[in-house]
Amino acid sequence: MRGIMETEKRDKLKDHIEKRIEDLKGNIKSYQTLIQPIVPDNAIGRLTRMEAINSKSINEAALNKAKQTLSRMERALKMVHDPDFGLCRECEEPIPFERLMIVPESDLCVECAEAIVG
Numbered sequence: 001m002r003g004i005m006e007t008e009k010r011d012k013l014k015d016h017i018e019k020r021i022e023d024l025k026g027n028i029k030s031y032q033t034l035i036q037p038i039v040p041d042n043a044i045g046r047l048t049r050m051e052a053i054n055s056k057s058i059n060e061a062a063l064n065k066a067k068q069t070l071s072r073m074e075r076a077l078k079m080v081h082d083p084d085f086g087l088c089r090e091c092e093e094p095i096p097f098e099r100l101m102i103v104p105e106s107d108l109c110v111e112c113a114e115a116i117v118g
Contacts, residue, residue, distance in 0.1 A: 005086045009097050017077045017104045024070040031063035072105035080104075088112050 005013075035056050079085045086095050090112035099106055108116065 034059040
């Protein structure tokens with residue numbers, strides 16, 4: 001059974017995605033600042049330098065994840081008014097609106113996602 005998401009819900013979801021995109025762009029700017037190279041002549045101790053290097057690699061991973069999420073969010077924003085948006089790509093049943101509000105880029109319902117993961 002294919003259901004069509006109500007316009008009001010699509011608009012609410014669109015606003016939510018736009019807000020998430022704005023937040024992600026802010027996070028990306030912050031991560032880019034945090035991953036600046038560690039200057040070798042900076043007068044910090046060896047352990048502090050190692051902590052800074054570890055912190056840099058953690059922030060680089062977070063930056064990459066934020067960029068990937070941003071890309072998926074931007075794709076979801078472009079597709080939010082597509083008639084098939086919100087339908088599971090496997091079973092073609094509607095993905096619950098609540099799930100889409102949590103994971104707007106989701107293209108699988110919970111049951112199909114669980115079946116794929118194992």
